[in-house]
Amino acid sequence: KNEVEQSPQNLTAQEGEFITINCSYSVGISALHWLQQHPGGGIVSLFMLSSGKKKHGRLIATINIQEKHSSLHITASHPRDSAVYICAVRGGSQGNLIFGKGTKLSVKP
């Protein structure tokens, strides 16, 4: 069993839809990252959180430590949001990062 599971693996949405990507993990963590990988391959950091909720523009990330679950929400989705979204957790050894396999999002105009 993978230590970090993301769902869904693939997601197709229409422009304007509200999108949710889920991440569940089975290990104790100090923090969780959400990353975005563009179609060209570059990776950027979206959020790092260890409790509660963070918001940046149309993106919202939440985490429930007790349930070992995090969600990434995109409001009013746009074709430029099309990318792979990756969840990663920092384990007990804080330098160590464990990744989910990613969720490929395609937003159609």
Place this chain on the structure above:
Amino acid sequence: EAQVTQNPRYLITVTGKKLTVTCSQNMNHEYMSWYRQDPGLGLRQIYYSMNVEVTDKGDVPEGYKVSRKEKRNFPLILESPSPNQTSLYFCASSFGVYLDTGELFFGEGSRLTVL
């Protein structure tokens, strides 16, 4: 411009020919790390460094070496590359590993093919 620079971006080599992929950051970051990305497996951590002269194994360190002699550089060394090391490699850095310092900055990736 703040950035993480990897070289080479693309490389085709042959089994057993030692190679080094360089990673350099200009943000005075203490934490640096290397990952490989393979289809169906996602990103996996190879090695990381919490500071100069401090390195630790990630999940897939076999066949790789690293060194951290200076803060800005964290080269990945493949002493005797094999075809199963064909992959897309990313370097990343951050100030630290805590919430206020842990935002990761990634290099553009290095696509390595070992024949």
